[in-house]
Amino acid sequence: MSDSKKPALLPALLTMKCPSCRQSTVFVNKSIFPLGKCLALKDECEVCGERMKSESNNGGGINYALTMMLFFLNLLWYWPIFGLSYKDYSVFYYLIVSTVVVVLMQPYLMRLSRMLYLYIYIGFGHSRRVVQD
Numbered sequence: 001m002s003d004s005k006k007p008a009l010l011p012a013l014l015t016m017k018c019p020s021c022r023q024s025t026v027f028v029n030k031s032i033f034p035l036g037k038c039l040a041l042k043d044e045c046e047v048c049g050e051r052m053k054s055e056s057n058n059g060g061g062i063n064y065a066l067t068m069m070l071f072f073l074n075l076l077w078y079w080p081i082f083g084l085s086y087k088d089y090s091v092f093y094y095l096i097v098s099t100v101v102v103v104l105m106q107p108y109l110m111r112l113s114r115m116l117y118l119y120i121y122i123g124f125g126h127s128r129r130v131v132q133d
């Protein structure tokens with residue numbers, strides 16, 4: 001596999017592609033539904049054979065960081081639109097709105113956490129099959 005064919009990292013990461021070849025998807029279901037299986041990983045990549053379950057994939061810490069980041073991002077759009085003040089209940093409304101957004105985004109965040117974890121620990125061309133080509 002030549003470097004010119006190497007797919008870009010960020011689009012591959014956001015579309016949940018294999019960290020090693022960036023061609024095949026990592027998750028069993030493309031959609032996050034059904035939610036119960038939204039984190040189900042393939043045993044190995046169909047394209048390069050990279051094992052997805054070989055690492056003890058625990059994106060928990062990353063997930064926490066992403067959740068905090070989302071709270072902050074919510075602040076960035078909530079503040080200019082609705083305003084934040086301790087004089088009224090706007091802070092509480094912000095917290096409620098943020099919590100709802102975070103909960104709704106949670107399946108995607110958890111997937112992204114796993115993806116980040118895989119990308120950190122596997123990296124492009126990690127699979128033996130990719131290296132041999």
Ligand SMILES: [Zn+2]
Nearest residue numbers: 018021045048
């Ligand atoms: Zn692959």
